[in-house]
Amino acid sequence: MKQQFENYTAEDFKVWKTLFERQAKNLKDKSCKEYLDCLNELKPVLNSESIPRFEELNRVLTNQTGWTIEVVPGLIPVADFFELLSKKKFCSSTWLRSMKQLDYLEEPDMFHDIFGHIPLFMNKAYGDFAQKMGQIGMRFKDSEEVLIELQRIYWFTIEFGLLKGNKPMIYGAGIMSSFGETNFVYESGVEIIPFTIEEVVKTYFCNSEIQTKYFLLDSFEDLYQSLDRYAEDLAGL
Ligand SMILES: [Fe+2]
Numbered sequence: 001m002k003q004q005f006e007n008y009t010a011e012d013f014k015v016w017k018t019l020f021e022r023q024a025k026n027l028k029d030k031s032c033k034e035y036l037d038c039l040n041e042l043k044p045v046l047n048s049e050s051i052p053r054f055e056e057l058n059r060v061l062t063n064q065t066g067w068t069i070e071v072v073p074g075l076i077p078v079a080d081f082f083e084l085l086s087k088k089k090f091c092s093s094t095w096l097r098s099m100k101q102l103d104y105l106e107e108p109d110m111f112h113d114i115f116g117h118i119p120l121f122m123n124k125a126y127g128d129f130a131q132k133m134g135q136i137g138m139r140f141k142d143s144e145e146v147l148i149e150l151q152r153i154y155w156f157t158i159e160f161g162l163l164k165g166n167k168p169m170i171y172g173a174g175i176m177s178s179f180g181e182t183n184f185v186y187e188s189g190v191e192i193i194p195f196t197i198e199e200v201v202k203t204y205f206c207n208s209e210i211q212t213k214y215f216l217l218d219s220f221e222d223l224y225q226s227l228d229r230y231a232e233d234l235a236g237l
Contacts (some may be wrong), residue, residue, distance in 0.1 A: 001071040001072065001073065001094075002054075002071060003053070003055075003071055003094045003228075004055045005051070005053055007050050008096070011098065012051060012096045013050065013051055014099065015096050015097060015099055015102070015111075015116065016050070016051045016096060016111065017048045017049070018099075018102065019102065019111050019114060019115070019177075020048035020111075021048045021114065022179055023177065023179055023182070024039070024048065026179055026182050026183070027182060030169065030170050030182055030185075030186075030201070031169060031170045031176065032163040032165060032169040032170060032171045033165070033169070034120065034123050034126070034163070034171065034220065035119055035120055035170070035171055035176065037123075038039070038120055038121075038122035038123055039119045039126075040157030041122055042057070042060060042061075042118070042119055042120075042122065042203070044060070044085040045057045045059070045060050046056070046114070046115075046118070046119070046224065051110075051112055054069050054071065054092070054094075057069060057114070057118065058109045059100035060106075061118065061121060061122070065088075065121055065122060065124070065127055066088050066127075067088045067089070067090060067091045067121040068088065068089050068090070069089075069090055069091075069114070069118065070084055070089040070090065070091050070092070071091075071092060071093075071094055072091040072092070072093065073166065074093060074107060075107065075108075076091060078137070078147055079137065079138075079147070081137075082133065082134045082136075082137025082138055082141070082147075082150070082177075083134065083137070083138055083141075084134065085130055085131060085133055085134025085137065085197070085237065086131060086134030086135045086137070086138050087134070088127070088131055090113075090117060090118065090121060090130070092110060092113035092114055092117075092118075093107075093108060093109055093110055093113055093114070094108050094110055094210050095109055095110060096110050096111060097109045097111065102178055102179075102209075103178070103179060108127060110217060111160055111177055112173060112174070112178075113173075113178040115176070115177055116174065116176040117158070117173040120171060120173075123220060125219075125220035125221050125223070125224050126171075126220045126223075128224050129157075129220060129223050129224045129227055130158065132151065132224065132227050132231065133150060133154060133227065135231075135234070136150060136227070136230075136231050136234070137150050140234065147232060149201040151203060152200055152201055152202075152203055152204075152205060153197065153200055153227070153230075155172065155205045156172075156195075156200045156203065156205070156214070156215045157172065157195075157215070157217070157223060158172060158173060159172045159173055159174035159175075160174050160175060160211050160214055160215075161173040161195075161214070161215060161217055162175075162185065162192060162214050162215065162216045162217065163216070163219070163220075164216060164217065164218055164219075164220075167186075168185065168192050168214070168216050169187065170182060171217075172214075174211070175211075178181030181210070181211070184210065185214065189212065190212055190213075190214065191212060191213045191214070192213075192214045192215075192216050193213070193214075193215060193216065194215070194216055195215040195216055195218070195222075195226075196215075196226070197226040197227065197229070197230050199215070200215055201230070
């Protein structure tokens with residue numbers, strides 16, 4: 001599948017610009033520095049002025065990291081998703097929410113997939129972590145138990161992870177791409193606990209409810225090391 005750039009409407013461009021500008025401003029003092037650095041590095045091909053052309057974005061991303069955006073029709077089976085990750089391919093949709101849906105989404109759209117997820121793939125430790133998740137997923141694709149644990153790891157890191165800083169800083173794409181959720185993280189009633197992979201694999205999540213529990217990570221290097229240890233433990237079973 002390919003992005004059909006000519007099919008985007010004037011409203012699509014307006015939605016992209018509105019979301020990008022609002023969230024870039026909102027994230028300035030809330031997103032981890034790594035994300036902001038990556039976003040800045042991608043600025044020539046990822047900015048508020050235009051819906052990004054995946055071809056251009058891939059040219060920079062693949063050249064520098066080996067990662068590629070893979071267009072998918074929507075949510076795909078878990079095993080396929082992990083297989084793509086293991087090959088350094090990250091799935092993205094190409095559709096965009098409407099002006100009326102700025103703050104509500106049932107399924108991830110391109111703003112979530114691209115603005116939320118893609119920049120951090122420019123960070124080596126983060127990219128290595130994501131690829132390793134894919135490799136573990138492939139190796140244990142017949143183990144329902146491991147796949148559930150991996151989905152939990154994915155959920156509480158790549159989607160909803162927080163990183164240590166002056167205050168908990170956002171790196172999860174589910175928060176990054178949502179104006180409401182970005183601010184919700186700092187409200188009372190939210191539980192932020194230190195990241196340990198042992199705790200994460202035991203933690204249930206529901207993808208249709210707002211997240212109230214977040215895991216706070218020391219660094220992306222730590223994240224990779226944790227996953228490495230987890231994989232070693234699995235191999236020893
Ligand atoms: Fe996502």
